[in-house]
Amino acid sequence: MLREIVLNGRKLTYELTRKQVKNINLRLHTDCSIHVSAPPRTAVASIERFMQENADRILDAMEKVGKREALRQQKELFEDGGTVFYLGAPYRLRVFEGTRNEVRLGSGELLLTVKDPSDPILRKKTVEKWLSARSKEQITELCHSIYPYFQARGIPFPLLRFRFMKSRWGSCNTAKGILTFHNRLAEKPVECIAYVVAHEFTHFLHADHSKRFYGELEKMMPDWKIRKKLLNE
Ligand SMILES: [Zn+2]
Incomplete structure (x- = not known):
């Protein structure tokens, strides 16, 4: 349900969702919309009191998210001097x-x-x-350099595909033997691209994200967590 609230003199809307949760939770999306989840029986007055108490924190976070989003949009304009x-x-x-x-x-x-x-x-x-052409070059090279590890396990060399992906850096179709990678991976450090390649290749051994999957990935790339963090910064 969409509701209105005034925080520090600013009229804002927020989306209220009732959920089986213990506490009132506040979340801010990248478009600066406020999402509140609360236990089914918590009164709206209590929820809004909680929001009032956290007004400074909410408004600060909104400003930060707004700035980051503006910066991201600015970057996508590819202007001279950028x-x-x-x-x-x-x-x-x-x-x-x-x-x-x-x-x-x-x-x-x-x-x-x-x-x-x-x-x-x-x-x-x-x-x-x-960037797509550079991504293709980098990834193809990395796939070939990692492949002997998988060849030894009887995995055929996959078909490599490249496209613009919405929310992931890569994907693995184990049944068809296809690895797909994001066309803009070339923006990232090589060690991060290598992590994406290792991650997707490991799916040929374990299709899910089970403990065994991460165990296998860790054997090949002990510092994968650091690389993953850097990738998503
Ligand atoms: Zn995965």
């Missing part, structure tokens, strides 16, 4: 007008040439096309 990450390192983006759409890597700079520098979609598409 930052693009390649293999975990920041590069200053320079945008030029030219007869072709292409990207070149300079020292500390990514040189983007497009037919129309004022077109944000063209800029994004051109950079993403370049």
Whole structure:
């Protein structure tokens, strides 16, 4: 249920969900919407009193999330002077007008040439096309270097696919022998890309995320947790 509340003089809406939970829980989504879950019998007055008591914390968090989201959107505009990450390192983006759409890597700079520098979609598409090609190169190489470990276990070399994925970095279709990877993995440090490759390959041994799966992954890549954390920063 969507409700309204005034916190420190600001009128806000929040989504109230009744759940079998012990306490009142507050969550903020990336679009700054507030989600509250509360036990079935807790009165709305108690919930809102709890929100009033935490008003500063809620508003601070909203500001932080809003700023982070604005920064993320800004980054996706690929404007001249902005930052693009390649293999975990920041590069200053320079945008030029030219007869072709292409990207070149300079020292500390990514040189983007497009037919129309004022077109944000063209800029994004051109950079993403370049990142896709780099991702494909990196991942293919990493797959070949990790493969002997799996070849020894009788796993055939998988079919590699690349696409833009919504909420994951990779996936494994064990039945069809297909590994799919995110086209923008090349933005991440190589050790993180190697983690995604190792993770997906390990699914050929264990399809789920069981203890045995992580045991196997740990044998091959003892520091996988650090790499995973870095990947999602
Ligand atoms: Zn997995």
